[in-house]
Amino acid sequence: MLTQNEFSILRFVYETPLCSPKEIAETTHLPFDSIEKTLNLMCERGYIADGRITDTGMAALEPYRVKRAIFLAAGFGSRLVPITFNTPKPLVRVNGMRMIDTLLDAVVAADIPEIIVVRGYLSEQFDQLRYKYPRIQFIENPGYNESNNISSAMCVRYLFQNAYVLESDLILRNPKLIRKYEYCSNFLGIPVKVTDDWCISTDKNGVIKSEAIGGKDCYQMVGISYWDADDGSKLANDLNDVFTSPGGKERYWEQTALVYKKENYQVRIRECSFDDVVEIDTYNELKKIDKLYAL
Template identity: 60%
Template sequence: MALSRIQFDILETMARERKPFSSAEMISTSHSEKEIADALRELDEKGYVSNGAITNSGISALEPYKVKRAIFLAAGFGTRMIPITFNTPKPLVRVHGIRIIDRLIDACLAADIQDIYIVRGYLGETFDQLLYKYPMIKFIENPMYNEANNISSALVARYLIPNAYVLEADMLLSNPAVIKKYHYTSNYLGIKKPFSDDWVVRAKNGIIYEETVSAEGDDVYQMVGFSYWDEKDGYRLIQDIQDVFQSPGGKDRYWEQVPLVFRKDHYQVEVRECKEEDIVEIDTFNELKTIDKTYDV
């Protein structure tokens, strides 16, 4: 039986925190204390919660919402990071001694996401080094990386998208907790800002209604390249990605423009808020030198 949103939020919190809660006010969700108290009674009646803690039946009830796999988009050139990306793809660049992608993979493994795929293109064979530490990784080759935008990476991995994370592999992750084991519905990660001149989404009642460049207002979220796609939306994307890619100018699109722009009437994608310090995008070599002084020589 499907969970309501509030039931899911409570069970997910309990499973993540791994501790009992003595009262509704101790459970941090966006719902009111009364709503939580009522939902807790319902969960207790179903046997999903007992003495303020999630039961084995509750864990089983979360299983349909479990992230099944993670897909890393790692085929690009990383041209703005030249000269370091002449011989090293950006996700393999080390920051404070750790490869950028390692932090992402470790966060997925910590969330019990074991099925991990990396879409590679530029200097693709160099990603083989990851297998020594992460033998579970599977690679997907993108032969179009030098002639198309990252929609080509989504195209070659599209059949894996249902119940999956799609992650840009060159984001420097500081807070691994943004990678979660369970999700109720499709969502895109964003940093709430009053103004941004970067790529942003605008959301109303938590649902994304526009993607654009540069915006201001209380509904603006700077885009972070992490998203989750539930089963229904994932299967819909299989066809939509292919259709947009094959349309005029389709090769030049960013992959997330498929559900957020060109086929947005097919989707109701939530924005999932994170903090600016959770994830850092290193765009240029100068920014890398600022973050890691070992490169400032």
């Protein structure tokens, strides 16, 4: 097993061969002397040679390989009416590209082997994705209109190990947010001084402690998360417990790990910015981003 620092440095060398310790420090924010010490150690172990990752190094990274990406795409998208009367929100085109394509392209570029889309509303329209993404697997959520998105998570609750879970109505501007290797469970968030949106707060170690609507000095939630093997296994049972509890159908799926069963998890925040990803909540927001809808 690698330590967090060893993993971060080894992944960086894999992604950026012949990089300097300074380049590693600028991205990972690790202390410079720690980076040099770790690089020397990994060279001694045979993980790195001549500035590049070796086959032995690749084998060390393999336990952290992302196995699948799960897209939750079953909902109606009521706040984007009238566009969603005839088109599922993830398939709405923004500046010529379907929203879900910005995410799928990143998943394909990261060489993630399994792509699973949970669909419901106008489900047959998602078939068009197979022309561009032939590896897609579809899972039906027949109860999408009777509950919140926790019902979609229930449909794939045994597949959360080593998996990204993505809301399908985001516009991803920074595809590097989707990575081939992940060390531990994490949730993307944008640091903000104040927000009236869904947000999460953390302890001093970056572990998520609470989720709420509105907050100060917190992280605005982004609907992209990763779940390691242990947490993914726990989610299978915990999702069922929350879903079948009184009022469970009205929950959001991530509240299982961040609210109702949070004692079972140590999910870390992964920072991103408003430049990295865009969430379109309303038709007016869509018109501001894509002027064709304003005509």
